Amino acid sequence: MLAQGSGLTVGAVRESFPGEQRVAIVPAAVKTFAKSGLQTVVEAGAGQAAGYPDEQYAAQDASVEQDRAAVFAAADVLLQVRGGGGNPQFLDADLELLRPGQVLIGAYDPLSDPKSIARLAERGVSCFALEFLPRITRAQSMDILSSMATIAGYKAGLLAAAALPRMFPMMMTAAGTITPARVLVIGAGVAGLQAIATTRRLGAVVSGYDLRPAVREEVESLGAQFVELPLESGEAAESGGYAREKDEEFYRKQQELMHRVVAESDVVISTAVVPGAKAPVLITPEMVEAMAAGSVIVDLAAERGGNCALTKPGETTTHGGVTIIGETNLPSLIPYHASQMFANNVASFLQALLNEEGQLEINLEDEVIRETLVCRDGQVIHPRMRERLGLAPLESK
Template sequence: MQQSRLDLTLSKRFRIANCPLVFLLRSGERRVAITPQNAAVLLKKGFKEVLVEHGAGFQAQFPAHDYEAAGATLVNATRVWTDSNIVLKVRPPRLRSTTLSPNNFISGFRKGGVIISMLQPNSDRYKNVVDTYQSKGLTSFAMDMIPRITRAQSFDVLSSMANIAGYKAVLEASNEFGSFITGQTTAAGKVPPCKVLIIGAGVAGLSAIATARRMGAIVKCFDTRPATKEQVQSLGAEFVEVTDVKEDGSGGGGYAKVMSQAFHDAELRLFAKLCKETDILITTALIPGRPAPRLITEEMVADMKPGSVVVDLAAENGGNCEPTVPGQLIHHKGVTVIGYTDLPSRLPTQSSTLYSNNITKYLLSMSPKEGHFGVDLNDEVVRRSIVTYNGELLPTLPPLAPPAPAAPKAEAAKQAEVVALTPWQKASREVATVTAGMGTALALGKLTGPLFMSNIFTFSLAGLIGSLQLYTHP
């Protein structure tokens, strides 16, 4: 077991920051990695100092005085890198300075430092970042590589951000849609409810279903994993599936797997049919380590009703919808196609709070004992999320095995077959019931006195008259 430990109580300085304000305005990133509340938690857990970059929490509505009240130290971008042992970020760092932000680069970070952020290390987009980590001898962790296992649920940044993205996708679509989401009947006429189709029943898809249903829409959802059907239906949506080809899309780690060509062709035919009757389409399909699958063609978008809206939550990875332009809102043949890649950042306060909770709990989980920070490569969560260890690029572990198919349920005991009663059987049962009642009354009369029977008779009449009054005079 390889392990690295640093004494936090004596030498640890901890930097928590995002990019400076000028860069935020350019990139659209408004989240911050640590909130004042969690800065106080880290100090309480033994970290000697928490450094926060000036303006880091401004657009997430966390003012500087809240950080100072929590015990954090506000510093400029240069000190953030030069004085820290561990750096927490939302996005990967930039590798060079710019005119707008000359100090926000990684060159001042010390050798052997630790950096934790979202990274997408298997993507070519950030290969140069990983190369820099290697050359500088850094230990780096990718929050988006944390496995979806029970023990790591509180660290699961992807689920936290996907939940927000699904919610925000419906709100963005409703802003662009030219009618009510819910159906209404007014003196001016009747307005039908909006019809929403959601592709993918992961965290984002389920969040979108719940939001759209709360707004009164008619929702349909498609997913390649039959196991999600019950979740979709429990939220009040209709589950649609391919009937031509039977194939289970369940993959490892709670994600879907790559489907066969026959299944892909069948689902495209299904989408072509559904798009014609859909007002709002939200796509969320992603496969780890691969570009987003293309599920919606230009022809399907063109067949949608004028004024319809498409929200592509997979835009950052290429998009599920062919006309999608990452980061932009476009109009394609009368249909609005939203390809925003910063939907969680459009709710900066909430997304920062959840991200901060995730990354703080993840950091504190790497504590072999009080006052120490440890990297235990035998820990499954650490091993699957670590990218470089003291500059050494660690090989990516194979994906988690898909869940075992559910064991067939034991055949329930057969219910007794219900046979219609004949007229004679029905009459016999009625006579038996009346006879039993009269026999009981006679037995009570023999065993008790006249006063008891008088009270019973009065009570029965009162109950009978009361029930008649209740049911005949509502």
């Protein structure tokens, strides 16, 4: 049971999204919370799949509750890996357990499912969707998207190496010389750069492609060749540092130019996603058919429909001898460190919400807090969410 005290209680439950192995609080975070005067409550087994048994939480003086509803009831602040639109199958069950005034922090996929944010607002909670975190220096320690993209890029490289029926590095052996595998990484964001770094460490010859010429230096600094296609590109990002959509004609021309590059690759790792939108199709069936049998495509955009036209989200399939991996939750495949990184991000964000007395203080003058707060006091307040829901802008106070 929770000890009695005047401090706030922060909690996490076992994630209910199918196959999700991460947890939003790791034992080390309990100590961090205690230093700020916070108590911690977790559902029994919440960290088990990630490698954090209940005993480790109890050793840090966290309360471990057998009843999921008891955690919801005790927590003033609930931390979630997947909530709201990020876990639509179990949204109804969570809504019943929420109470007015409760604070939610985590990933809620607001752009894909704005109605879920409206439903959270109806419960009277204050919800912070960290997908909206501004890309500023002060927010880097809170950036769940970058943390999880790092994990995804790393795991994508390992999956490709495991699926490819040849070795990545060049080797000179008594049995002859083995030529290195050729890897193409599409997209040089956090996930793409990590995929480049991982496949390079494994010994492959790696090329990286991105619409933004400015990332050429980053790609080449990792030992990869930057692929240039004669397209009008510029910076493919909107304010805030997130990718934006291009028109169909742009993607058609891009596909034509990319055909040869894809066909020459043994492995293609695609990472192009646009928040809240279907992923652009960059790899056509004709490109897949031009690849050699045994080649591998790892589609990090599978959850958004996929960059490859033949990707089946959540499945690994083959087409003409080419393996297409459509895993939709790569961070969950490395749950120990993914949970550690996620927990550090949300703990850092929570610290920004606390005043010197350890009490919650939602300061809308703070850009980090203002940009991530999607609902409060019974209404959706984030401008982008209101626009998606067809609601009139709120009057400025």
